[in-house]
Amino acid sequence: MLNGRSALGGDTIVAGVIGSPVRHSLSPVIHNAAFDALGLDWAFVAFEVASGATAGAVEAVRALGLGGMSVTMPHKDAAARAVDRLSDEAAALGAVNCVVPVGSELVGENTDGQGFLDAVRLDEDFDPDGRRCVVVGAGGAARAVIHALAGAGASQVVVVNRTPANALTAAALAGPVGVLGPPESASDADLVVNATSVGMAGEGSPLPGLTLGAGQLVVDLIYHPSRTALLVEAEAAGARVANGLGMLVHQAAHAFSRWTGEPAPVEVMAAAATARLAERASPGN
Numbered sequence: 147m148l149n150g151r152s153a154l155g156g157d158t159i160v161a162g163v164i165g166s167p168v169r170h171s172l173s174p175v176i177h178n179a180a181f182d183a184l185g186l187d188w189a190f191v192a193f194e195v196a197s198g199a200t201a202g203a204v205e206a207v208r209a210l211g212l213g214g215m216s217v218t219m220p221h222k223d224a225a226a227r228a229v230d231r232l233s234d235e236a237a238a239l240g241a242v243n244c245v246v247p248v249g250s251e252l253v254g255e256n257t258d259g260q261g262f263l264d265a266v267r268l269d270e271d272f273d274p275d276g277r278r279c280v281v282v283g284a285g286g287a288a289r290a291v292i293h294a295l296a297g298a299g300a301s302q303v304v305v306v307n308r309t310p311a312n313a314l315t316a317a318a319l320a321g322p323v324g325v326l327g328p329p330e331s332a333s334d335a336d337l338v339v340n341a342t343s344v345g346m347a348g349e350g351s352p353l354p355g356l357t358l359g360a361g362q363l364v365v366d367l368i369y370h371p372s373r374t375a376l377l378v379e380a381e382a383a384g385a386r387v388a389n390g391l392g393m394l395v396h397q398a399a400h401a402f403s404r405w406t407g408e409p410a411p412v413e414v415m416a417a418a419a420t421a422r423l424a425e426r427a428s429p430g431n
């Protein structure tokens with residue numbers, strides 16, 4: 147096994163994430179822990195890339211011979227236009243979160259939906275097949291979740307969103323099972339997902355005053371803070387709850403396997419992310 151990053155050398159394969167802001171991204175921690183665990187001579191770094199510079203950054207995968215690239219906000223849509231070819235998932239979403247070099251070609255993939263499904267199936271023992279799901283939000287993360295839930299056989303995917311036009315576009319990704327609904331739809335759903343940014347800054351629930359309870363799984367895609375007001379309220383009402391760390395780790399695991407061809411050490415990746423978040427939450431950080 148490599149001794150951490152100290153073994154970097156001429157043969158080291160570099161991968162990275164582009165975003166803005168990106169300095170707080172957990173991706174380097176997650177992927178470097180996985181490379182170390184498998185003894186791979188790879189290194190993962192974060193590239194702060196301004197909006198508008200996506201195409202050049204994606205082309206750098208080819209020019210620099212990078213092993214792979216993660217793509218986060220605000221570049222996901224522009225990256226879909228910059229790659230040579232899109233996976234079916236990325237084409238449906240019009241967004242790329244992972245660039246995979248295949249020979250001389252750059253393939254744009256989107257592993258967010260698969261990451262979400264793995265998080266609910268493997269970590270929460272929840273199978274969306276035949277279940278009624280409510281997704282709050284209609285942005286990039288919501289669209290990946292909506293598309294994935296429909297693909298996993300959800301009986302209904304109700305989209306609740308502040309701006310109805312965005313909700314319509316997002317619900318269409320679920321085909322015939324996608325509908326728009328009011329916040330109250332969440333009360334009798336099997337799965338409720340917050341895919342808005344409401345709660346990131348410690349503000350209240352995106353579903354204020356709503357009755358959630360036993361028999362429901364409530365997932366907040368936010369993972370920092372680890373317990374949003376929505377999760378605190380839902381848990382107090384008897385619902386099972388999970389934050390977005392599972393999705394983050396599992397989407398990274400899919401990217402890792404695409405790039406390296408190796409099964410991802412998911413537990414190592416999750417432990418590294420959890421440890422870094424705990425460091426950040428400790429006083430003085």
Ligand code: NDP
Pocket residue numbers: 219258282283284285286287288307308309312313341342343344346352367368369390391393394395397
């Ligand atoms: P977008 O900017 O694409 O979408 C934001 C969504 O939040 C929109 O639906 C927007 O509604 C809604 N929203 C924003 N502010 C408010 C508000 N004050 N009241 C009501 N609705 C609001 O962001 P993303 O989809 O990329 O990210 C959404 C969340 O998901 C973030 O918290 C992000 O951190 C998290 N995320 C987690 C991931 C994970 O792996 N765990 C991966 C990606 C994202 P409108 O359409 O009306 O503007």
